[in-house]
Amino acid sequence: MSSPLPPDRIPVIVGIGEIVDRPKEITEGLEPLALLEQALRRAEADSCVKLLHEIQSLDVVNFLSWRYCDPDKLLARRLNINPAHCYYGPVGGESPIRYLHEAAQRIARGECSVAAVCGAEAQSTATKAERAGVALPWPPFAHDAPEPKRGAAFQKPLAVKLGVFRPVSVYPFYEAASSAHWGQTPRAALAESGELWSRYSAVASTNPNAWLKRHFAPEEITTPSPDNRLIAWPYTKLMVANPTVNMGAAVLLTSLAKAREAGIAEEHLVYPIGGAFAEEPRDYLMRDQFCESHAQNAVLTAVMDLAGGDDGRVFDAIELYSCFPCVPKMARRTLRLGSDVKPTVTGGLTFFGAPLNTYMTHATCAMVRRMREGAKLGLLYGQGGFVTKHHALVLSRESPRMPLAQETSVQAAADKNNRAAPEFVTEASGKGAVESFTMLYGRNGEVEHGVVMLRTEANARTLARVPVSDDVTLRHLTSMERSPVGSRGEIAMSDDGVPEWRVG
Numbered sequence: 001m002s003s004p005l006p007p008d009r010i011p012v013i014v015g016i017g018e019i020v021d022r023p024k025e026i027t028e029g030l031e032p033l034a035l036l037e038q039a040l041r042r043a044e045a046d047s048c049v050k051l052l053h054e055i056q057s058l059d060v061v062n063f064l065s066w067r068y069c070d071p072d073k074l075l076a077r078r079l080n081i082n083p084a085h086c087y088y089g090p091v092g093g094e095s096p097i098r099y100l101h102e103a104a105q106r107i108a109r110g111e112c113s114v115a116a117v118c119g120a121e122a123q124s125t126a127t128k129a130e131r132a133g134v135a136l137p138w139p140p141f142a143h144d145a146p147e148p149k150r151g152a153a154f155q156k157p158l159a160v161k162l163g164v165f166r167p168v169s170v171y172p173f174y175e176a177a178s179s180a181h182w183g184q185t186p187r188a189a190l191a192e193s194g195e196l197w198s199r200y201s202a203v204a205s206t207n208p209n210a211w212l213k214r215h216f217a218p219e220e221i222t223t224p225s226p227d228n229r230l231i232a233w234p235y236t237k238l239m240v241a242n243p244t245v246n247m248g249a250a251v252l253l254t255s256l257a258k259a260r261e262a263g264i265a266e267e268h269l270v271y272p273i274g275g276a277f278a279e280e281p282r283d284y285l286m287r288d289q290f291c292e293s294h295a296q297n298a299v300l301t302a303v304m305d306l307a308g309g310d311d312g313r314v315f316d317a318i319e320l321y322s323c324f325p326c327v328p329k330m331a332r333r334t335l336r337l338g339s340d341v342k343p344t345v346t347g348g349l350t351f352f353g354a355p356l357n358t359y360m361t362h363a364t365c366a367m368v369r370r371m372r373e374g375a376k377l378g379l380l381y382g383q384g385g386f387v388t389k390h391h392a393l394v395l396s397r398e399s400p401r402m403p404l405a406q407e408t409s410v411q412a413a414a415d416k417n418n419r420a421a422p423e424f425v426t427e428a429s430g431k432g433a434v435e436s437f438t439m440l441y442g443r444n445g446e447v448e449h450g451v452v453m454l455r456t457e458a459n460a461r462t463l464a465r466v467p468v469s470d471d472v473t474l475r476h477l478t479s480m481e482r483s484p485v486g487s488r489g490e491i492a493m494s495d496d497g498v499p500e501w502r503v504g
Helices: 033-049 071-079 095-109 122-132 159-163 167-181 186-204 218-222 256-262 295-305 326-334 357-373 411-416 471-477
Strands: 010-019 055-062 085-087 114-122 230-232 247-256 271-279 317-320 377-384 387-398 428-440 448-454 461-466 488-493 501-502
Touching: 010 033, 010 095, 010 256, 010 271, 010 357, 033 095, 033 114, 033 247, 055 095, 071 085, 071 256, 071 357, 095 114, 095 247, 095 271, 095 357, 095 377, 095 411, 114 122, 114 357, 114 411, 122 247, 159 230, 159 317, 167 186, 167 428, 186 218, 186 326, 186 411, 230 326, 247 256, 247 357, 271 295, 271 326, 271 411, 295 326, 295 377, 295 411, 317 357, 428 461, 428 471, 448 471, 448 501, 461 471, 471 501
Parallel strands: 055 085, 055 114, 317 377, 461 501
Antiparallel strands: 010 247, 114 247, 230 428, 271 387, 377 387, 428 448, 428 488, 448 461, 488 501
16 A cells, blocks of 8 residues: 655665674684675665665764774765764664664655664674784774763762672663562573573574574573573573674665665565654662663553554564563563563574674664565564663554654653652661662672662662672572562671671
8 A cells, every 4th residue: 555655755674784704813803894884785785776875874883892983984984975964872772773763764854865774893803802912903993082981880889899880780680670570489580581582592593694593492591500600690691692793784774765766676675664762760779660661661662552552462573672581571571472472583682692782783684584574563672771771663564654753752651650769878777678689600600799789777779798608698599489579687887888788
């Protein structure tokens, strides 16, 4: 059915490109800019039309494996283009979806007719080179380029001192709190994570662009071993994102008018029809609770409404961001999907690989392929930070009947359900009840210490250490039969000025 909208204001995805670099020698590894260029050229080849020289909007996803000054402008120079919109954005796993959404909005506003979004990482090569003491034949590392704000920059000093300022040590707070809220025993929660992650690995095993092409059984994923050490309770190495990859991906968009003028086949086109975004406070300790994300709920509810459905079954294919199991576990409940959910078309950040901020660029490529194969409606959901930034985009095989909305924030809906966060205190004594917890492990697999998030008798929030010498409390925290969330114990200040907690 033809759309009543003017074709020059309808955005379409016309080209996708991916590259995976596995060099035989370290010095043969491609730098991120080379990966970006190759991915864009592959996206152009996929479109079957020469489009790169006409790019008017270029978004480059932030990368961390190598630093350049103005990498967006360097890439434009490599392509011999001068786009009016040329942007290199901040850190965030949701950013590819945001850039795709914003590029589509520019086309809908008539500001451009050809747009590109791309991202790349070469962390595998960079890491190997550093460990081997090998100099890479890449442009000099730009030490004077501003380093993006991450992790500790947004968190309280006590969180940094206790080691809970990195994603791998913060997401477990959501894991423990949400599973307790759902009435799961820790054993049941771990089993759900294993089953879900096994499903991600099954998709990665058949994705030609995946870094780790193997289908893992649930118990392989959740059982600690020398090759699958515990990192932060309850997450093992096979339950967390794997950033040590060399990958690039690119997506080309045009207006429908431009696509038709260029002779691109209709069955090749995929339409962005809308989406939504919202955020949580950057400092995770200033959130009201850790059982759910109000921003995630608002975003996913909005895209279900946009797609005209009451639950996630309205989508033929979905990609639920998968840095850690708690994220898609919360998302599939908001989407009212069962435990048998098919959560990915890509393979997940553990198995497909996690080129840091740009995984969702690859997920977009995988979704476009799936839709060209017959799926009619697809959902791309990305998130960034510590369950902080959420952005979802709906793709369709059918031309939209309504203009692409320009206002996509659902922050008001998220904030409506947000209660006041408790006061955070750095000194406490007396009784404290566990709001959530994790345990941190060294590279040898041994416990370094436990960290509990507590509510004091005055209902303030604090963080406290559980020393490795406190076997009783550590065993209490890691019981597989009963969640420690809600249990009470004694808080006392240690000699180094850090609260410590013991059960009882």
